[in-house]
Amino acid sequence: MAYDKFTVLRSTAVPLPIENIDTDQIIPARFLKATERVGFGDNLFRDWRYNADNTPKQDFILNNATYSGKILIGGKNFGSGSSREHAAWAIYDYGFRCVVSSFFADIFKNNCLNIGVLPVQVSPEFAEALFTAVHGNPAAEIEINLPEQTITLLSTGAQEKFDISPYKKENMMNGFDDIDYLQSIKPEIQEFASHLPI
Amino acid sequence: MSKTLFDKVWDRHVVRKIEGGPDVVFIDRHLIHEVTSPVAFLGLKTRGIKVLYPERTFATADHNTPTINQHLPVADPLSANQLKALESNSNEYGISHWGLGHQKNGIVHVVGPENGITQPGTTIVCGDSHTSTHGAFGAIAFGIGTSEVEMVLSTQCIMQPKPKKMRITVNGKLGLGVTPKDVALFIISQLTTSGATGYFVEYAGDVFENMSMEGRMTVCNLSIEMGARGGMIAPDETTINYVKGREFSPKGEAWEKAEAYYRTLYTDADAVFDKEYTYDGSTIEPMITYGTNPGMGIGISQHIPDAEHVEGGVATYEKSLGYMGFSEGDQMIGKKVDYVFVGSCTNGRIEDFRAFASIVKGRHKADNVTAWLVPGSHVVEAQIREEGILDILTEAGFTLRQPGCSACLAMNDDKVPAGKYAVSTSNRNFEGRQGPGARTLLASPLVAAAAAVTGVVTDPRTLIEELV
Secondary structure (H helix, E strand, C coil): CCCCCCCEEEECEEEECCCCCEHHHHCCHHHCCCCCCCCHHHHCCHHHHECCCCCECCCCHHHCCCCCCCEEEECCCECECCCCCHHHHHHHHHCCCEEEECCECHHHHHHHHHHCCEEEECCHHHHHHHHHHHHHCCCCCEEEECCCCEEEECCCCEEEECCCCHHHHHHHHHCCCHHHHHHHCHHHHHHHHCCCCC | CCCCHHHHHHHHCEEEECCCCCEEEECCEEEECCCCCHHHHHHHHHHCCCCCCHHHEEEECCCCCCCCCCCCCCCCHHHHHHHHHHHHHHHHHCCEEECCCCCCCECHHHHHHHCCCCCCCCEEEECCHHHHHHHHHCCEEEECCHHHHHHHHHHCEEEECCCEEEEEEEECCCCCCCCHHHHHHHHHHHHCCCCCCCEEEEEECHHHHCCCHHHHHHHHHHHHHHCCCEEECCCCHHHHHHHCCCCCCCCHHHHHHHHHHHCCCCCCCCCCCCEEEEEEHHHCCCEEECCCCCCCEEECCCECCCHHHCCCCHHHHHHHHHHHCCCCCCECCCCECCEEEECHHHHCCHHHHHHHHHHHCCCCCCCCCEEEECCCEHHHHHHHHHCCHHHHHHHCCCCECCCCCHHHCCCCCCCCCCCCEEEECCCCCCCCCCCCCCEEEEECHHHHHHHHHHCECCCHHHHHHHHC
16 A cells, blocks of 8 residues: 655654553554554554543543654554554554654564554664653654654754665655565566475 | 574575565465455455465454354444455455354464464465464464565565574473463563564474474464564474374375475574573473563462563553552462453464363362353364363363454453453453453463362462372
8 A cells, every 4th residue: 555755754752651562552453343444543542542431541642732743752662462554554544654662573663664654763762862852842853864764853963873674765765565566576476486386 | 504494494485685675585375364354455456456376375264253153143243344355355366265154264373284274394474473373383484464465465475584593492391280381471471572573483492392283383372472573393293293184285295295395394403593592491380471461471379570670661560560450579379360261372272172171170160250261263162072071161160162363352242341350371461452451361271270260360280289
């Protein structure tokens, strides 16, 4: 599925300094029943965001109007657990384009890259600095520069480089996905398959 | 050059290496279910492309299915719609479909091995993180997202960088009442839920060599819970005897050829891993979790550790214990249990029900416990009847439900109510995993059985010894 190109993003951020946020928290299983990719943002962090009677939980950050933006900063080991791509869809659909953490779970990271959410892995120290800055000033802006592979806290100028494979970087910058690539090498795949047992 | 088991299987399946990017990896077997496939099929339709090799994909309904009255129409319209989508997509593209009520229906990671779809030395993916289960056969098997499901449907390939390699060796004789589940929970408690992220694990040592295929599947299943993409065990006589003669296993001359290939699948003596861990199996106790991730496990006789003795932030730890209603220093034994769940792709196989029955035999279900016993497939259900296990369960006051993922992720009606405690043989104790507000204690079928008959967390060894 095509997604918006990603080059430079400048935005405020929402801090969620909890470790091991698993994909069941990002979107609980009972909200995975759709057969189309629509409306998942409504149920992002459903059980942290809403009480059982569907009233908002006032102490959860997404219900606090002070914090907003296109960047979500999560604690260490973000996105562990289930492979549900719905977690990445919910984040995208809610309006985030980038998740920053000091450590990501594998499948989640891959899912993000496949749908146009940029996972930016930073050092634990830089993550702490971001949490402190945003908690201190919710209007603090962060710049994610994909061509340069840098993340900058604009208020202080603190900057760090982040890793991304050149292939995935080009995909993100152009809004391409892997299926476009795989389709283009189909004859090579068919030739390869002809030598393998079923 | 010396190769690991993982290298041998991976390298054989690389179609193309992209410079500065991932490998294009050919997938031998693709398993799909109703929850993570509909949007992938929608993608195919939008792009106007077909399924390249429908004979390499197998569909089963499991995540969203009821575990009682499966002969009736599914009441929840959204669930019914997903099941219908799986059926119509499978029919449209010529994919085998084992829907609700089909005699081969069951949990995707139970039916794959049962029918010989899972074979050593193959690559297997599914839109489900517990696809790592199939690594028990010496296959490279891992979970993928829906975008990748679409890739496999359309080109039978995915694009992944080659992961790093880790070996976990466990030697020694396991103690009384210590099962493969305990070995896995022990390893995860040592490595934490992110300790193997970025790695593919090989399990080695006599503890795994001595395990049945069911036990190996339990161990490999839980690889994802320490962050690993997958785990695998080198095929041996146990593996070959299990695979031979199953419906989709190679036959005749093809079997001879396949078996010869299986026998080449081991890590060469001087092959190098990026990371190695070694544990003494004789020190492992029956395990139980006390927190909200699978790494928060301890020996059942132990007390909940203080925040300063666990890895990670204090705030996260306190949030977790607060959710569970536990405190630092609490003893696990004697904690009240409201629900017992036996089933899932982790522990829903025949051996798990044999273990459960070995403890409940001649005893009775505690009045305060609601027990959900859910076989992993119709084949397992039939075995439970044939072996007389059902009679033991019935006599002890238990009933058997119909196959499916059930309370492991509580997508259907099998939800543990808020605040209640469930001892579960499944794989995740995340907040709300078994229902909003539900509190999960992960454990083996033996620990589940001991809780089911006593109504509290109980060391199963005390009940085994009583019988001896």
